[in-house]
Amino acid sequence: MREKAQNRGPASETYAGFAWDYLRRNIAYARDFESILSSDKFDNTSAQGSIRYEMDVDKQAHRWGLECFESPSSTGLDALVIWRQDAFPGALSVQYHDDLDQDHDGKSFKLSNFDCHKQHYVKADGTRISVIKSAEFWLQISGKPEDIESEDQPFSVLIDGGKGARRRIDALRQLTSLSRNGSENFKLLGRQKAFTKMRNALFAYDIRANGGSYKDVGLALFGAENVQQNWDSNGGFLKARAVRAFKFGERMVAQDYQSLLPKKTI
Secondary structure (H helix, E strand, O other): OOOOOOOOOOOOOOHHHHHHHHHOOOHHHHHHHHHHHOOOOOOHHHEEOOEEEOOHHHHHHHHHOEOOOOOOOOOOOOOOOOEOOOOOOOOEEEEEOOOOOHHHHOOOEOHHHOOOEEEEEEOOOOOEEEEEEOOOOEEEEEEOOOOOOOOOOOEEEEOOOOOOHHHHHHHHHHHHHHHHHOHHHOOOOOHHHHHHHHHHHHHHHHHHHOOOOHHHHHHHHHOHHHHHHHOOOOOOOHHHHHHHHHHHHHHHHHOHHHHHOOOOOO
């Protein structure tokens, strides 16, 4: 039997956060991760605090939509998950400025001004991909700062009109709101309604993957009283809902997790 997964939603209830929680349950992904751990090209020193540096083996993670591998056991906000920009249209390209006074017009940002969790991935060409996230939002920016380890260099966002432009505009609005209002006052409208299906699918998948029955799924999702009254007889419908929740989770874990990444961020 597979190692029991934690029956709970992701630390970041965002589309990108749910995508990671589905992917980390994928057996093939876990095998790929284990194989790179034993590679002579894997360098444990590539990670320094909240910064990770590109390694040769990172390209093997690209087929999963990631810039680099993260352990499937990493579940919290500390999990360093960097989505590739071609898989995550809401990722923003930014230009860092040399003049520290260029942010006076209100159109520039500084990473140091964001009072939330931040992580960085540095590519060999000097590009730094930064993730800004909490339980309610997940933003990703990519640019070339002068100082890789500094968060004080101002930057402005570059919006191109290609595929995914609306998602990038949404992400810019989100970034602006976060910069002005702080993480404590930042809210996503409709978040609870949008993510109930994905959360239930995670629970259902974990229960079934660890030997539970569909009835166990129903008990976890709907409660004992509802299951007793509306399971599978006399017009009961909850068994069908439990099956659908698991099947949806199964599809997401297998490959459909990437379909979440292009979704609207606000």
